Amino acid sequence: GQNIDQPTEMTATEGAIVQINCTYQTSGFNGLFWYQQHAGEAPTFLSYNVLDGLEEKGRFSSFLSRSKGYSYLLLKELQMKDSASYLCAVRVTGGFKTIFGAGTRLFVKA
């Protein structure tokens, strides 16, 4: 079966750094996505990793280890507007199908 695990909720302070972990066990692997979703809105694309290593994009970085079935999203210099759900998603082989984790709700406090 397909299994993607990430913490349900996290709380962090404005200006701090937070790391959101994701582990996956899927029938295939063709890339891992991170999306941000604010309540009542559709997800917005943050990052895509298909090779091992760290991808940095501004305040957001995403890491992938395929051998460990592990990824993390790192958010630096947290802002209040970063309060949202962060979805880890794996594209499994065959038809570009993408499976989503349950999401991590991040609360940023002043």
Place this chain on the structure above:
Amino acid sequence: GAVVSQHPSWVICKSGTSVKIECRSLDFQATTMFWYRQFPKQSLMLMATSNEGSKATYEQGVEKDKFLINHASLTLSTLTVTSAHPEDSSFYICSARDPGTSGRAIETQYFGPGTRLLVL
């Protein structure tokens, strides 16, 4: 960046009626589109994969006769919820796969703004 539109954004209908939701990729050709459903405080559940010019592939447990999908062109896919019932009330989101063209990030999915369906 790439844009995917969805219409309508809100639907309120009576039980037993059918509802059609449109998903369009506005500035790229999407050979593959995906339809998701999301219940409150839950993650996106893939309902089906829609390929242009062929039949949709439905996930286990999703009734293909109830959720009709048509991907008639490279920029348009439609989802019709037939004979909707209150338990079909949900947030329906489409996404389109951008295979990658010059100047744009490759191999990503862009999501539409979603359609909130309420069946009374």
